[in-house]
Amino acid sequence: MKTFYFPSSLRCILIAALTVLLVPSCTKDDNAATVKIGFSQGMNTDDWRRQLNKSMVIEASLHPEVQLEIKDANNNVQQQVKDIEKFIDRGVDVIIVSPIEAKPLTAVVEKSIKKGIPVIVVDRKIDSEGYTAYIGADNIEVGRIAAKYIVSNSTVNGKIIEITGLKTSSPAYERGLGFSQILKQHPQVKLIATINGNWESGSVKVQLKKLLQNDPDIEFIFAQNDRMALGAWETAKELGLENKIKFVGVDALSTQNGGIELVKKGVLQATILYPTGGNEALRLALKIYNKEPITKNNLLNTIVIDKINAEIIENQLDKVDQQQTVIKQQLDAISVQEQEYASQHSLVRLLTLFLAIILSLAIYSVYSTISISRKKRQLEQINSTVTSQKNEIEVMADAAQRSNEAKLGFFTGLSHEFKTPITLILSYAESLIENDKIKGTRLMDELKLIYSNSHRLLRLINQLLDFRKIEERKFSLRASKTNIYLFTDQVMANFKGEAARRNIDFRLIADNKDTEVFIDNSLMDKVYFNLLSNAFKFTPDNGRITITIKDGADGTLKIIVKDSGIGIPEKELNMVFNPFFRASNNNKNSSGIGLNLSKEFIALHNGTIEVRSRQGTEFTITLYKGTEHLQPAEINTSTATEYNTSLLQDDLEYESLPEINLLAPGQEKYTLLVIEDHPDLVNFLSNKLSTEYDVHVSDGSNATTLALELVPDIIICDINLAGTDGFEISKTLKKDLRTSHIPIIILSAQSNKESVIQGMQAGVDQYLTKPFSLSVLRQSLSSLLFNREKLRYYYTNNIYRVEPESKFGTLEQDFISRMNSHIMENMDNPKFSVEELADKLNVSRVQLYRKVKAILGMSISDHINNIRLEKAATMLRDGKMNISEIAYSLGFSSPNYFSTAFKNKFGISPKEYKTTG
Template sequence: MHNSVKYILLLFLASLSLVSCKQKQGNKIKVGFSQAMTTDDWRKQMNSSIKIEASLRPEVELKISDANNNIAKQIEDIETFISNKVDVIIVSPIQSKPLTAVVEKSIKAGIPVLVVDRKIEGENYTAYLGADNIEIGRITARYIISNSKGSGKIIEITGANGSSPAYERSLGFDQIINENKHFKVENTIHGDWEGESVKVPLKAILSKNSDIEYIFAHNDRMALSAWETAKTLGLEKKIKFIGVDGLNTVNGGIELVKSGILDGTILYPTGGNEALKLALKMYNKEPISKNNILNTIVIDQNNAEIIENQMDKVDQQQVVIESQQGAIKVQEREYASQNNLVRLLSFFLVIILSLTIYSIYSTISISRKKKQLERINQTVIDQNNEIQEMAQIAQRSNEAKLNFFTGLSHEFKTPITLIMSYVESLIENEKIKGTTLIDEVKLIHKNSNRLLRLINQLLDFRKIEEQKFTLRASNTKIYDFTNEVMTNFKGEAARRNIDFQLICKNKNLELFIDRGLMDKVYFNLLSNAFKFTPDNGKISILISENQDNTVRISFKDSGIGIPENELSNVFNPFFKASNNNKNSSGIGLHLSKEFVLLHQGTIELKSKQGTEFIITVLKGNIHLQPSEIVNKAENLNRTPNLILDNLDIGTDLNPDIVISESEKHTLLVIEDNIDLVTFLRAKLSSEYVVYTSDGSDAIEKTMEIIPDIIICDINLVDKDGYEISKELKKDLRSSHIPIIILTAQSDKESTLKGLQSGVDQYLTKPFSLSILKQSISSLLFNREKLRYYYTNNIYRVEPESKFGNQEQSFITKMNDIINRNVENPKFSVEDLADKLGVSRVQLYRKVKAIIGINISDHINNVKLEKAAELLKSNNMNISEIAYSLGFSSPNYFSTAFKNKFGISPKEYKSST
């Protein structure tokens, strides 16, 4: 019966697999595309066109790897394609030379390679596809020569060094320019294809030589950056700018030509679809040319609009193609579903028979299952009991840890009480002079160190548990070291009349120890000895040499001892002996053992008529790793510096809390008192990136770094704090920065004057550091709340809303201008900056500081909000809305809309 049911079930599963699976219709053609980077629109358009071409060919399986402008990553991507045995590899090189070897490796492996856009060194590839970069350089030169009406002086901005397009474009450009004596390349700037690489060197050149007629940049991004740089010098109308790429995108070459920023741009086609077509010809071993050149033209005011319309029509056709492909896929799914239904009907009788037999089998197996469930139930009960036992163990462990922290808290009370009492004594006895005051300060310092030692002991326990300690052993005279530590306890020994002595025959005996860790071991053992030894008792340290090249260090006291049955538990964490009625943490001896083990030594305990701890360590340093040995020991008896020690305590208490530089807020301290600057930098550097100014360059430094918050003194050299605050609050670039005023003037008039200057906080000297820190934290928090408000109400900020002053007015005015021009496709960031009376860079920084996003994204968000309103009205279709709001294509509009609202425009329109 069992075998027959099994057979029926297997038949049933086989029928389902036949129904649900479709046979493969031939093998896919695997095409691997190694893209150099996708940081610019040109690369994105290349990727888009090759994807669309691949979608039209169901036999093609396209894999695109983005190297992110990293040569090593691109080589690794191509190696992966080779190991995966793809059929064809398409490579868009970052640089020529580094990729030559891996391309040759692919050719040797029998995989044809199509190099696009940029070439590798040599000719060891199957084919090349791209524009003729030498001809692009020539076309540009001829265009300049034929249209020149001025000095004939030219500045050339090249692409990145090592890039074949940069080299070839310069080569072709120089060939034509050098033939005409009237024209001369005055300067060449070596850019990196990005706009920021152009501004500084170009500004320096134009400042010295403004008689430049043309600037030729190897791509439109650098050409735009050159125009922006020239505009800062008022030369943007005097100089003509030529770029390369001719993309039909926002801030692309065509748009820049139409807006008059560029005089012309050379079309540099991406060739994505042609690349895939050529790759398939290579796969099918069809005859092809070694070098396949894409056509290019000059785009200027005469043909920019025509070419833009043609490209828009191509984009529309691509959208239609994608829509048709989607419809085909739907039809394929429907066909597959119907085919599956027919097959299901064909096997329906087989399934019924299988279920009938299975039901009979199920009836027989129910009794077996019941018994099995009973066994499982018993197992669950047993496991539950085990879980309860484990829970009880965990509860006891948790209680032990809570007791540890409670005990440690009790130990903190004594030193804290001493510190407070003696501080109060100093305050009440201001006229007391001489040694009494000095003794009290020393006592305060002693108890502070005791408290710090307890805290460090807790941190040491955490480090030991996480195995973060590294031994730093140095050659040490053990007698002198022991004597130094004993000095800390001799006062208490004298006060309690305890016989406290050190016995050592060889006072020059040397051992390799970590002085810091061994100091903690000594302190723990001696603290325990003094804690449990009665007055008039005896404590001794005996250092002796053994015959086996070891040294024995014995700590012996005449205290209460430890019960014999508890000796094995003494070094366990959180252990407390039954005869111990004193508050203790229970980790000191555990740490001592761990520190001794780090020295490859041992520690043992004897308890008869008192307690004796015996440490045994090896002589020499052969037993230690080279990394554990240092040449110079730490000085335990350094003169304490109360200020510097206090500054370091914060770091010691939080060893694992480290704020990275990128996460810190920036803080500018405007103060001419060097001591106060040093103090504030030391106290605040762990939480903030601190910049300083003596007041002479306060305004300039603020505009340079744009800090998150400013601390400013009143009495400064050139301008007082009121004047600096007033200027910063009036300037649009810095009006959003919170300012804290520090001053010794606490009268009402001074406070009022500070508030009238626009400062956000007014603190009088001497100030509390904790209050200053909280003030900084609160102002930054309020600034974040303001940013959150603007971010969430950015499209609804009204003039009557009493939330901000300059920032609110600025946001309101900016939104009003954007809304008035939202349906103007030619409206740009530069236009908005002009209407607001600021530069493009200032506008970017201001908007970034207030709402946390760049101005282009904000304008797009306003457009998308407007698009949502138009979609609700149902008066326009999606394409009409996209073009009315200045989007380059409905496809790009749909992508942007979905990124913001999470659904496509079509879905949004149908849902309203």
């Protein structure tokens, strides 16, 4: 590849431009170091704490180099410890702590000192001297000042109640100590009780109320903060003693409901100023950072504030606050101006760089035009070659995909085609097994062998189709609660005959026979059959096969299938579950996909399957109990009691089923239309069903036309037909009013869930899969016809009450309702004919006759007469008209004909009916 170089003049210009850009600008902030200060605030629930935070933030704003971070522990000691440890891990320069409690914070403060990070304790102390500095008011002195004020303003033998803060905090102890020191010097003042509060007003009310109720002659109440003092005043107010007792608090905040405001309102007699020390704490932190000399204990001054000086102090504090606010605003404005200056300075540098780049590009553009032109030609040639190769690859990939899809489609179609001849084999074998002449002969055993091996062939075909479904990810789990012991025992029943014949010790061992697990019975049945088929295939006669079920305490269930067969070579164990794998010591016929399918089915259950080979082969299936590992859509709430619960019964065992005989002696046969293009299957069905039904056949090409002509009683239809499919035929017939009432049975080799759903959407009444049981088919035909007879019975016994508004959601209901409406509208018209009714219903006379005959079991003329006679019976009971008037009003040609028809239906004459009614 050819390399291009910048001209030397261009390189010089670029270097100069970069130098201009990279030279640092000297702003005020560039040389200022950042001082990281972390403040751990114990709580932020009271005004004093908020004032402390505010003063610290304002002070920090006066020092641009300070980066202050405040963490609020929300009155949680453990949280405060964690906050301080985070500051230590982050390596801040100074930590300021306002402790909630002394003892729990001692260790973490000492840890910070050991790490070389100074710690300033504010307001409250810890249980050791292991801190860098303390700043706050002298709490002992606060207690002394309060006591001195009370003594100086108390009468002789005055009674006092003291309210302390949280016992475990140092201010509570020190203020109480100073308070008691002064009171001991003045025995004339009596401290009658001490109440332990928690710094909040609500913590004192219950105890104080009891004390005041027992002894209301209290002169002073001293609370160690203003909030508790306010709570004491509120308690005294409830008892009507607020003007009798004098209250003294501590803090003297200039806030709403702060100490100063309470003094001005007369709620408190006095409050002791307790400075927050936020400004002083931050300045002290900077001194420590700058390694300036400091004092370890820094005590703030305090005074008594009463009505005399309250307003003065409040004005001073407000002015200080206003000045601090103005200073902060000015600092913010300066910061904005500095940012604008820095931005403009950077913009100038950037513009300079752009000018240099533009100049460089102008020089370079001439040089690069020739190079780009040459390179473009080369890239066009390469791009043309790559595009050509890409198109060839796409054509080859498309051809390969079409070829693969064609192979898979052929493979799937051929597998489905196998099911039709297997159907014939199974059906003829089943028919011969039913023959009484064959029962008990040697031929019976041979027939059962044919029947059994046909089922085995069917299982192999289904296994091939399952493999295709697994590749296309079309399986979905439907797990139901199953007794795994009973499930396993029922599967084993299919192999016990083989075990007995070969003298194989075949047994089931379980820790707990009542263990239940959520499994898809149809999929797990296939897993069992694969494992057991392999076990019997490779286990010699007189061998041993065991299934062990272990109920694990870790929420799992293990199913172990072990045999004493030839085993699997050790080096091939990791390939056992690969598709089409065949062990080197396997000389038997095998597809090699059974174990691969088993692994996939177990994976759908979120389980695992493992294999070991030592003196035989051992497969271990691990499943989870419960439903936490399953999606809601994968859970079937019904509980399985038999292992084969699939709606698609591909592996039906031979079984003689009771049949419903719907034909009375001498009654004409039901008409059956068979839509099937396989000649052998058509002949089989015609021969087997002709004794019970009048069978008509169609290969599918004229199915709809023939159904409309015949209007059969029931239809059997395949899906894959020449030129069309059974779904379209079923959908067409179910949408047509003339044939919508006919039950349809789909009989197909397609057993997947999608085909069943498509059949239900097309309106079919039952879906059977090939190979099918002739007994099941006969029973299905009888059951559907029996259900239609029940519907017919309903209609014929509710002729007069079938109204359009009584909806059943079927075309038949709508048809009967509309037909009855037309008949009722023409009740008094003797010339109203069946042809007119057919025209109104948009059907032919023949189709109307067949439709009514199929639904109601009677001719349309009889149906019209029945409606008229039902109406006549109602009119006779009303008694408003005589018999002749009723006859003519209902369209009868004469009263005599009406009387004859009425007697034939009800058994009595109209006159007798009117008299008895």
